[in-house]
Amino acid sequence: MSDVVLDWTRRARTGLPEAILCEGKSDEQIARILDLAAERGERLLLTRLPRDRFASLPAGLQACLDYEPVSRTAMTGAAPALQDLGVAVVTAGSSDRPVAEEARRTLAAEGVDALMIGDVGVAGLWRLLERIPELSERSVIVAVAGMEGALFSVLPGLVPGLVVAVPTSVGYGVGAGGRAALSTALASCAPGLVVVNIDNGYGAACAALKVVRPRGSGSATEVA
Numbered sequence: 170m171s172d173v174v175l176d177w178t179r180r181a182r183t184g185l186p187e188a189i190l191c192e193g194k195s196d197e198q199i200a201r202i203l204d205l206a207a208e209r210g211e212r213l214l215l216t217r218l219p220r221d222r223f224a225s226l227p228a229g230l231q232a233c234l235d236y237e238p239v240s241r242t243a244m245t246g247a248a249p250a251l252q253d254l255g256v257a258v259v260t261a262g263s264s265d266r267p268v269a270e271e272a273r274r275t276l277a278a279e280g281v282d283a284l285m286i287g288d289v290g291v292a293g294l295w296r297l298l299e300r301i302p303e304l305s306e307r308s309v310i311v312a313v314a315g316m317e318g319a320l321f322s323v324l325p326g327l328v329p330g331l332v333v334a335v336p337t338s339v340g341y342g343v344g345a346g347g348r349a350a351l352s353t354a355l356a357s358c359a360p361g362l363v364v365v366n367i368d369n370g371y372g373a374a375c376a377a378l379k380v381v382r383p384r385g386s387g388s389a390t391e392v393a
Contacts, residue, residue, distance in 0.1 A: 212246030240270035249280035261290030261314035271370030315339025318350030
């Protein structure tokens with residue numbers, strides 16, 4: 170019995186396609202999934218694929234993947250044309266970039282070109298304030314922050330769009346593992362803020378897609 174069952178009808182049901190969570194899967198399972206996608210001519214997004222795992226795949230499969238090491242993501246098939254639908258991805262610090270890049274790549278797999286703004290944490294509040302005019306033009310902002318997660322309470326009070334908070338596991342001491350940032354996001358009284366799990370750039374991007382794309386439209390596919 171096969172231990173790989175792909176959800177090819179997910180897009181039709183939910184508007185979002187299947188994607189492959191590589192963490193916890195064997196190299197053989199990942200290779201089998203890619204073979205199945207190739208047989209059907211399906212395009213897939215792969216998440217949580219570290220550089221060493223990518224290098225362990227057969228050379229022929231590597232050649233078919235658009236791999237990006239910072240986000241640990243890969244895409245199969247022809248990439249869709251990108252369009253600006255009013256989404257931004259913002260990081261509090263440079264250390265949050267891998268999670269932000271996962272969000273950006275998830276959006277790109279669905280044809281959405283996100284505005285990327287990095288290193289605007291509130292420890293230097295002027296950095297964020299300088300970017301508020303352009304962020305105010307965005308319908309959805311994916312905010313990525315670790316440590317104490319103060320960005321999550323400040324940003325929604327400055328912009329009209331929906332803010333999706335992504336706590337990251339960046340931090341130490343009481344901020345270790347992203348728990349402090351998650352608690353800040355959940356406890357915030359800032360209106361227009363929603364929260365996803367720690368380091369879940371993929372989930373935040375999917376939430377943004379649900380907001381900016383009309384129901385029934387859709388273009389890429391995570392198998393848990």
